[in-house]
Amino acid sequence: MREPVELRRQRILAAVESRGSARVSDLAAELEVSVVTVRRDVEELAREGRLRRGHGLVRSALAARDLPAAPPVPDGESVAVVVPERHSYLYESLHGARSVLEAAGKRIALHIAPQVGGAERPLVERALADGAAGLLLAPRWRTRADEEDDYGWLAALDVPAVLMERRPRPGSALHAMDSVCSDHAHGIHLAVQHLVGLGHRRIVFATRHDSPTARTLRSACARIAGEHPLVEDWAWTLSAPEAGPDGPYPAEATAELSALLRKVGATAAVLHGDVDALMLVQQLADNGVRVPEDCSVVAYDDVVAGLGTTPLTAVAPPKADVGRAAAELLLRRLDAPRGAGGPVRRTELLPSLIVRGSTRARAGCTDPSE
Template identity: 35%
Template structure:
């Protein structure tokens, strides 16, 4: 190992752990104590560290953040490598990936992306692949929010590097695992939508969700808000995931609208935007006006504003979730077991448009 590579490794150790103990580092790396002390002297002369008895710390504080602004990491010589595993790189996930990428750039961290195509077995393979490839931590975005998955917990324990769950709760994880989790509070987002419609005089609000990772939380929030407002019962239906050439979505939309009209329901929350736009078309085909005869609130706000009647929509804080997940992974690398597990929920926002 050449001198500069060795010093970068030492500096990275100090940034991640807050300090370095010469004896411990020598035992773990096979380097001699004399070599390590010489390298510490060079780094101290450059103003990058401060010598203390038995080792060194960062110049300001042992808990100083690892950021690119400090000049400690760069794109060519990253401070750390953090993996990001997502079900796919399209539709819902680009803002989340962008948020993580921006935070990684600011921190001097390399971000490595992996995709699973919603395959649970691939999640485990990707975790092992990134860990074996030298990732210091992994952020795992999953498509299964409410599943108690013992196989996944075993995989997380096996990789022996920090894992941050993203858009998934850590409920059901063994208490022996220190797992951080960062997600949108989708139940709160559904409550936002129902509150908005109730404030506009609707006494019942239907719910139509595609089979997605978000749907269970939205259904939970919808139930809470309906009970809180004392609203009348309304149709709650699930639409199957679309298949090429399959027209089942149109049948579900018509069935849902028929059920709403039969029960006197004139408002609905619909996940995702594409399904909400489809419902808008079916409503208009019936000669009904939006929002005068039927109000729609979409959930996701990817393309809701582009509908023929711009749709009011709940916007999950995906960019902020990606950014906070990266920051949480860095925190875990820096403080290891000294910090409690973080279970972070970020609230969505409601963008009011013409459909309500």
């Protein structure tokens, strides 16, 4: 299924803005489209003033236009930021952190981790060797085993470090590490309450299964839908089956969405994340399921949810605020005498719900409380 043009251009913007610059050929490989397609997108984005073009190179217009030049930074005053590649959600957190760190006179050393297990450790070691005074980290952690493999070396870091949108398990070696996260369980609560308030009683949830956020959402879906007195039935599936690690799943976990909706008799769905949600809505349309007439849809992430043919109602975690809060916490650690920065902080910020055109009252329901 072909990706919408505007969605692809948003992904190009996110990639270039996170790195400052990128080669056209690299963007084409990452997006799995032709170089000609990327050039055409870049030309349009440059015409709109959203990017700057060079010979085979694309530069961010954001750095030059929206942020003041950073003052000279003394040695030892740099902060390393490590985020996964192709992750527009965390790139918004990165920009939030950037505004705080640059205002404090810190130089940012950005490291993009490729999509392989253990990719963050060598990047962190390089950053520390280059003199980074502190770290902001968002490890990919596709599986719980990936997460546990990182516990030992992360716990042994001898510089201040804060996790963004990552919360180690209680009792683990990283339980006492500073972290700033969105309260994703509250996000699912908002989605379910919105749909129930519109009279929907049967809901399907589709989540990715290759990140800590996805695993948190899956757990929250099961608990909140299972305990809600007005939810009659619910089911869960993978929004991107190829994203899940090898392992046993119940049959419905890889079910095609429209078939699962029919099986459950669902009139609503909550889909994570935005790109998968937009693609699944197209899939529903191909199978004769109209949004919102036949099925109300809530997306989770709100990075590009509003760009669909039918703009999607979405749960919006406070992505930039997570980055800002993490950077502020790191600055507090850097400014305090060693070991005197106060107790470990595990900060949670609440998402919000943005209502758009993909949700409506259940057909035939005149009183949503019925």
